[in-house]
Amino acid sequence: xxxxxxxxxxxxxxxxxxxxxxxxxxxxxxxxxxxxxxxxxxxxxxxxxxxxxxxxxxxxxxxxxxxxxxxxxxxxxxxxxxxxxxxxxxxxxxxxxxxxxxxxxxxxxxxxxxxxxxxxxxxxxxxxxxxxxxxxxxxxxxxxxxxxxxxxxxxxxxxxxxxxxxxxxxxxxxxxxxxxxxxxxxxxxxxxxxxxxxxxxxxxxxxxxxxxxxxxxxxxxxxxxxxxxxxxxxxxxxxxxxxxxxxxxxxxxxxxxxxxxxxxxxxxxxxxxxxxxxxxxxxxxxxxxxxxxxxxxxxxxxxxxxxxxxxxxxxxxxxxxxxxxxxxxxxxxxxxxxxx
Amino acid sequence: xxxxxxxxxxxxxxxxxxxxxxxxxxxxxxxxxxxxxxxxxxxxxxxxxxxxxxxxxxxxxxxxxxxxxxxxxxxxxxxxxxxxxxxxxxxxxxxxxxxxxxxxxxxxxxxxxxxxxxxxxxxxxxxxxxxxxxxxxxxxxxxxxxxxxxxxxxxxxxxxxxxxxxxxxxxxxxxxxxxxxxxxxxxxxxxxxxxxxxxxxxxxxxxxxxxxxxxxxxxxxxxxxxxxxxxxxxxxxxxxxxxxxxxxxxxxxxxxxx
Numbered sequence: 001x002x003x004x005x006x007x008x009x010x011x012x013x014x015x016x017x018x019x020x021x022x023x024x025x026x027x028x029x030x031x032x033x034x035x036x037x038x039x040x041x042x043x044x045x046x047x048x049x050x051x052x053x054x055x056x057x058x059x060x061x062x063x064x065x066x067x068x069x070x071x072x073x074x075x076x077x078x079x080x081x082x083x084x085x086x087x088x089x090x091x092x093x094x095x096x097x098x099x100x101x102x103x104x105x106x107x108x109x110x111x112x113x114x115x116x117x118x119x120x121x122x123x124x125x126x127x128x129x130x131x132x133x134x135x136x137x138x139x140x141x142x143x144x145x146x147x148x149x150x151x152x153x154x155x156x157x158x159x160x161x162x163x164x165x166x167x168x169x170x171x172x173x174x175x176x177x178x179x180x181x182x183x184x185x186x187x188x189x190x191x192x193x194x195x196x197x198x199x200x201x202x203x204x205x206x207x208x209x210x211x212x213x214x215x216x217x218x219x220x221x222x223x224x225x226x227x228x229x230x231x232x233x234x235x236x237x238x239x240x241x242x243x244x245x246x247x248x249x250x251x252x253x254x255x256x257x258x259x260x261x262x263x264x265x266x267x268x269x270x271x272x273x274x275x276x277x278x279x280x281x282x283x284x285x286x287x288x289x290x291x292x293x294x295x296x297x298x299x300x301x302x303x304x305x306x307x308x309x310x311x312x313x314x315x316x317x318x319x320x321x322x323x324x325x326x327x328x329x330x331x332x333x334x335x336x337x338x339x340x
Numbered sequence: 341x342x343x344x345x346x347x348x349x350x351x352x353x354x355x356x357x358x359x360x361x362x363x364x365x366x367x368x369x370x371x372x373x374x375x376x377x378x379x380x381x382x383x384x385x386x387x388x389x390x391x392x393x394x395x396x397x398x399x400x401x402x403x404x405x406x407x408x409x410x411x412x413x414x415x416x417x418x419x420x421x422x423x424x425x426x427x428x429x430x431x432x433x434x435x436x437x438x439x440x441x442x443x444x445x446x447x448x449x450x451x452x453x454x455x456x457x458x459x460x461x462x463x464x465x466x467x468x469x470x471x472x473x474x475x476x477x478x479x480x481x482x483x484x485x486x487x488x489x490x491x492x493x494x495x496x497x498x499x500x501x502x503x504x505x506x507x508x509x510x511x512x513x514x515x516x517x518x519x520x521x522x523x524x525x526x527x528x529x530x531x532x533x534x535x536x537x538x539x540x541x542x543x544x545x546x547x548x549x550x551x552x553x554x555x556x557x558x559x560x561x562x563x564x565x566x567x568x569x570x571x572x573x574x575x576x577x578x579x580x581x582x583x584x585x586x587x588x589x590x591x592x593x594x595x596x597x598x
Contacts, residue, residue, distance in 0.1 A: 090436070092436040093437070093440045094440075095437075096438070097440045118460075176352065179349040179352035184356055187573075190573040190574075191573040192535040192572065192576065195569050198542070199553075202560070203375065274449075278450075278451055281449050285539075292452075293452070296452060300459055308455045309456065312452050313448070315449065316444070316447040319447045319448070319449065
């Protein structure tokens with residue numbers, strides 16, 4: 001114990017004297033000492049006091065099975081302790097990525113796959129940067145395409161969430177409402193949203209309206225299903241308690257049912273967002289004058305695989321960012337949630 | 341009282357359905373059949389498609405074309421995706437090698453593969469099967485991966501205590517424990533493949549149910565689109581029901597919640 005604590009004090013001084021002098025010593029020491037203590041306590045500590053244990057055998061404690069990240073924290077800089085072990089652990093992944101890109105580059109370089117089928121990653125990066133400031137060959141900058149797609153997806157998604165979540169919650173809470181809405185919903189559900197595209201184009205033309213309608217349909221269904229299931233799974237104990245304390249049915253719905261459905265609602269939102277993004281690409285492939293789907297379609301027509309691949313990767317990247325944002329939003333919501 | 345409670349849902353449901361039908365007919369009357377044909381005409385169109393061929397094929401043949409593509413892609417995805425996902429879940433080395441590459445392609449929607457698939461494989465069967473394959477493959481890998489990765493450690497420890505070999509641990513503990521997740525993947529994968537075949541046929545096809553609805557759009561015949569949508573919905577429902585049946589037969593020990 002004493003041995004270790006001395007060492008850690010020295011380390012703190014060595015690393016950043018200012019910080020160490022500002023902090024009370026106990027605070028500086030504790031996080032480093034805690035883990036070895038826990039690891040040894042059940043074996044060596046007989047009367048429950050760690051001091052005696054460490055006095056009895058100070059040497060195995062200092063040299064014993066202490067995790068490498070923690071002992072090294074005593075003397076080595078942050079990047080070495082923090083990033084180096086991670087790098088070592090991820091070396092296989094890194095290697096596989098590098099091999100993948102080299103293979104891709106090589107396949108193109110040696111002409112195994114022709115330039116009208118595949119372009120090397122180096123060219124993809126070049127075209128990506130070029131496309132940010134150039135409108136050829138499809139008539140708009142990459143960011144303009146991306147913004148138009150993102151705007152549409154978010155518009156349709158928001159509308160679907162605003163309508164779908166309350167509908168699902170009401171259907172889950174009030175049986176009468178369920179009996180009325182369920183048959184209609186069950187008729188719409190099995191038809192994939194993509195199958196609505198021709199009808200939507202016939203009805204609303206090829207503009208924003210048709211696409212927003214299709215995206216709305218696509219993200220509507222998961223929202224309804226998940227909020228329905230979520231509120232159905234509300235813990236009956238909670239609702240009974242609320243009722244005993246004199247809450248009206250609507251209050252219970254609002255204060256107990258809805259909050260307890262939030263995790264499921266977020267699952268539904270994530271599915272919705274995926275569906276919205278996928279369907280949007282399909283709609284843009286078929287009929288659009290802007291958007292990432294339109295861009296890759298133009299790339300195909302002009303036999304420009306570089307444009308297609310840049311578009312695909314952008315679509316994937318933006319999709320990943322959207323769902324990442326939703327996960328962040330969920331954390332914000334769920335941490336303030338009391339019921340579980 | 342009992343009579344009422346038994347038939348009440350039915351009554352309300354039929355009420356809402358007939359209200360929707362009425363709305364349909366009113367819209368049809370007000371906006372004209374070019375906008376929304378009446379339900380009877382849609383039914384007649386389905387019958388007509390059964391009898392008279394559309395671009396050389398009757399409805400049955402179109403359906404068979406679509407189903408064949410889905411089945412080919414689905415079979416391929418099962419053969420390649422399930423083993424890969426299981427390996428990734430079970431073997432850390434395999435996971436570390438495959439995961440980063442997989443993560444690059446995972447967020448790309450399968451439909452975004454359509455243009456490049458056409459560039460690679462032409463507009464014939466190849467590109468359509470490939471797109472459905474990508475859609476089903478990603479879902480199957482993810483589900484079998486999470487299934488084997490998050491097997492209850494208690495089960496594995498118990499099997500180890502009883503002296504199970506690594507192979508037996510995998511085959512007798514991990515795979516059965518992952519089956520519910522795998523089946524969820526099979527169902528989602530099927531609906532994804534079904535959606536992808538539609539998209540592929542919409543973008544470039546000369547046969548299949550997706551072709552019927554896009555042809556309806558090109559010919560400005562909404563009744564044909566609606567007829568195609570009905571057929572698509574029915575087929576999708578049948579496929580999903582078939583998979584649920586299969587799940588009940590193979591994996592009866594845990595039912596999915598939804």
